Amino acid sequence: MNADAMTIDWREQIFDVLQDHEVRQVYHVPDAGHSRLIEACQTSNSIRTVPLTTEEEGVALAAGAWLGGQRSVLLIQSSGVGNTINLMGLTKTLRFPFLTLITMRGDYGEFNSWQFPMGQGTPKVLEAMGVLLYSVDKASEVKATVDAAARAAFNGGQAVAVLLRQKLIGIKDFGKKKA
Amino acid sequence: MSKATLQRRPLVKELLKGADDNLLVIAGLGSSNWDITNAGDRPLNMPLWGAMGAPVGMGLGLAMAQPSKRVLVITGDGDMLMSMGSLATVATQQPDNLAIVVLDNEKFGETGNQATHTSPRNNGPTDSGAGTDLSLVAKGCGIADSTIVREAGDVAQFVKDVRTKKGPIFRLVKVMVEKLEFVMPPQDGAHLKDRFRAALLGKA
Numbered sequence: 293m294n295a296d297a298m299t300i301d302w303r304e305q306i307f308d309v310l311q312d313h314e315v316r317q318v319y320h321v322p323d324a325g326h327s328r329l330i331e332a333c334q335t336s337n338s339i340r341t342v343p344l345t346t347e348e349e350g351v352a353l354a355a356g357a358w359l360g361g362q363r364s365v366l367l368i369q370s371s372g373v374g375n376t377i378n379l380m381g382l383t384k385t386l387r388f389p390f391l392t393l394i395t396m397r398g399d400y401g402e403f404n405s406w407q408f409p410m411g412q413g414t415p416k417v418l419e420a421m422g423v424l425l426y427s428v429d430k431a432s433e434v435k436a437t438v439d440a441a442a443r444a445a446f447n448g449g450q451a452v453a454v455l456l457r458q459k460l461i462g463i464k465d466f467g468k469k470k471a
Numbered sequence: 472m473s474k475a476t477l478q479r480r481p482l483v484k485e486l487l488k489g490a491d492d493n494l495l496v497i498a499g500l501g502s503s504n505w506d507i508t509n510a511g512d513r514p515l516n517m518p519l520w521g522a523m524g525a526p527v528g529m530g531l532g533l534a535m536a537q538p539s540k541r542v543l544v545i546t547g548d549g550d551m552l553m554s555m556g557s558l559a560t561v562a563t564q565q566p567d568n569l570a571i572v573v574l575d576n577e578k579f580g581e582t583g584n585q586a587t588h589t590s591p592r593n594n595g596p597t598d599s600g601a602g603t604d605l606s607l608v609a610k611g612c613g614i615a616d617s618t619i620v621r622e623a624g625d626v627a628q629f630v631k632d633v634r635t636k637k638g639p640i641f642r643l644v645k646v647m648v649e650k651l652e653f654v655m656p657p658q659d660g661a662h663l664k665d666r667f668r669a670a671l672l673g674k675a
Contacts, residue, residue, distance in 0.1 A: 317535060340535050343563055345556030352525035356532025359517060359664060361672045364532065382522050385660035
């Protein structure tokens with residue numbers, strides 16, 4: 293983890309950005325990288341937090357929320373990005389704003405070989421579906437990046453993914469050594 | 472189990488009779504789309520032409536965004552089989568304004584009536600399924616109010632439940648295999664979405 297990651301609470305900052313953009317529904321799968329953000333959403337009075345059984349449900353929920361006039365965000369890991377690809381087509385056919393924040397695995401310093409195929413494929417498959425990619429690996433840039441992505445999504449009507457790189461999140465080490 | 476006798480078109484027509492601005496309808500791709508359109512195309516219908524597996528999730532997102540409206544998801548057994556997990560996700564939220572209706576003809580109608588998993592087992596080499604009971608799946612996922620509708624005599628209560636009963640409710644309707652005319656709504660997804668939002672929110 294780099295130095296500013298120790299001092300800047302970027303997860304809290306993401307929560308503030310979601311509040312600023314009046315996000316009302318947050319969908320997630322369990323994720324260590326997003327866990328503090330998910331907890332902040334769960335205890336918020338203005339956000340409805342929904343656990344999913346699989347990532348693609350989040351795309352369908354986001355479409356439904358937008359039909360009903362609400363903004364949403366999908367929190368997932370790169371490991372599950374492939375699951376979303378088919379339904380990601382909805383963002384094109386319906387043309388609705390879509391924002392997902394993706395914690396990366398199979399990226400910087402990954403120890404688990406099983407994470408590499410989807411981690412390395414993540415930018416390519418999202419790009420293939422026409423999703424705009426924003427990538428961030430410095431804690432000091434998280435807030436501005438997520439804010440820019442939310443503007444492109446909710447004001448610009450785009451499907452946008454923010455890749456929270458493994459360099460930012462820290463390398464998972466199964467508790468052998470503090471990251 | 473005796474053969475299904477209910478016909479999907481008159482059933483859906485009855486279900487959507489007198490639909491007003493308080494009823495928001497999402498229909499799965501294929502037959503369910505043509506069924507709701509046959510009942511009368513309207514801006515507050517969202518008929519899908521693709522996105523198999525999406526209707527229940529869309530219905531949940533919509534139901535949470537519009538808690539004062541009734542949200543009705545109508546889809547088929549093939550579509551529901553593809554997204555059974557979304558029933559568990561619905562159950563985590565217990566939306567009291569959401570009703571899910573699955574028209575189960577035990578076939579993948581759009582691709583030539585191949586057996587789905589809801590078809591009986593041991594039904595011949597090309598037409599066997601697993602006898603999957605989607606109403607039990609829904610119940611097992613945590614949607615307590617889940618029943619099967621088979622008889623013409625049950626339709627009036629079914630319509631009343633779907634339109635007014637406290638949700639989430641799940642109704643599996645066993646319907647006949649029929650060859651029916653395609654009754655198509657507009658196809659452009661952005662148009663369908665915009666007209667829906669304009670009718671609901673007053674802005675696209």
